[in-house]
Amino acid sequence: MDLDIRNPRNQPELGQGHDTPPTERQPHSCHIPVPRNRKPSGHADKEVMAATVLTSLSTSPMVLQPSSAPTEPAARGWKEVLSASYSSSTSGNWSWDNSDQSVPSTPSPPLSNENSKNFLLSSNSDDISEDIHESTHFMFDDPIPRKRKNSMKVMFKCLWKNCEKVLSTSSGIQRHIRTVHLGRNSDSDYSDGEEDFYYSEIEVNMDSLTEGLSSLTPTSPTTVAPPPVFPSPLFDVPHSAHINVNGSQSHAPTLLSQSAPSTLCHIRTDHAYQGPVNPVRTVTTVERRLPAPSTHAAVTKTHALVTPATKATPGTRKPRGDAKKCRKVYGMEKKDMWCTACRWKKACQRFTD
DNA sequence: CCTGCCGGGCC
DNA sequence: GGCCCGGCAGG
Incomplete structure (x- = not known):
């Protein structure tokens, strides 16, 4: 769990580096444990960069003082906003967006790397703060962590097909998904985390909003990616994985037989089939998903596994x-x-x- | 030749 | 039972 970011060679053998520019988001909106070394880290250079940034963050109180942070150029548009949002979604539960509520108003003492990481990770201190350590690769998607901006607000967008609900709290969106889409009792505290899967965080530039940026509406082509593909019950994904608004679905069909796309999202579906055969292997929690609300083209021959x-x-050889x-x-x-x-x-x- | 795996042996 | 491997069959 203690990913040493100063040692970026903590690379899983299956990990595929990706040189994708941060603004060109590739579909790797899930993080899936990789056997033995389940730190799906990003490109080594980015890790080094991230480590450097962290180091600088640890000694610079500037970032902790949003009031003193220079105003970002107006050119910062949705693309970058979503890029940051993307990172958060990729990380599972993290967001650069600290909004206004959790930004310390006074400078903190110099932070160690760990502390600064914790600080950053705890920014979105909602009820989705689990599994953060596994998600530290988030920052490698964004080579230059940006200072938090007061005008940025995290929103949670329902990714259910034909549902464009955007709520301001994760609990709210979870409740929405649970009640509206999953048909569960809203009173029930029961949650297997499945709701996490069907929404993603997006960052909303409140300034832009006030400027009449109606493009925030979920149907905006500038903010909405193709409809996300949800896993079928046969295509298990760790529950903390988030489908991102920007995530396309092209990674899904790769499954195992092809080389992984240039993402961290090497699909290790074999966990689900492994059973007790190889207890050494990392076991992903196998969750049963509801039928996918949208098409899912990924499941191909692996259907036969069930x-x-x-x-x-006897006597006849099984056909190959x-x-x-x-x-x-x-x-x-x-x-x-x-x-x-x-x-x-x-x-x-x-x-x- | 490569691959999957049966059959059988060893521990 | 776990583990290994010769050897066969299919491609």
Whole structure:
């Protein structure tokens, strides 16, 4: 959990660096644990940069004094706003936007890296503050962390298909999703975090709003990305993953058989199928999702995984499946990532046919 | 030849 | 049971 940002080579072997400019957001709106080294960190350069920024932050009280922060140029538009928002959503529960409520009004003593990180991470001290440590890669998406701006306010946008609800609190949007979309009792405290999945944070520039920037309306093409793709019940994603307004869905169909896109979002769906075979492997909490409210093209042949294993009749060899097995997916050099059966030259238990 | 994995052996 | 591997079959 203690990701040493000064040691950016804390890179998972499956991690795919991405050189995408921060304003060109790529769809990696989820963070998925990677085996053994589950720090899906970003590009090393960005990490170094982020570390540098953190270091400077730790010694500079400026950032803690929003009143003294120079006003951002008006050119800062939704693109950048959303970029920041993107980072927050990518991180799961973090946001640069401190709004006005949680900004310390007095300078704090110099912060260590850890403290400064905590400070930043705690900015959005809503009820979605879990799992923050795993999400520290957020800042690597944004090479230059921006000073907080008073005019920025975090909003929460419902990503349910055809629902453009935007609320100011995560609890509110969760309640909305829970009651309106998930059909749960609003009185119930029960929440498996599923609601988290169906909304994303967006940052709202209140200044722009007052200037009549009606483009904030969720239907605005400048703020709204293509409809997010929700996971199907067969496509489990860690529950803290957030679909971002900017996230497109192109990453989803890659699954395992293709090289991961240039994102951190290497889809490790094998967790769900792993079962007790390989207890060493990181196990992602498998959650059952409601039927996807929108189309989901990602689930392809892995559907077969839920079907009963075809028992080969004795004497007849089981027809060779066309699914890529561990050997092909991971290669010989990553044999330790194979499922046990594959390592034993048995029928693959992860990528069954 | 590569790959998946059965069958069987060893511990 | 875990683990390994020869060898076969399919592509």
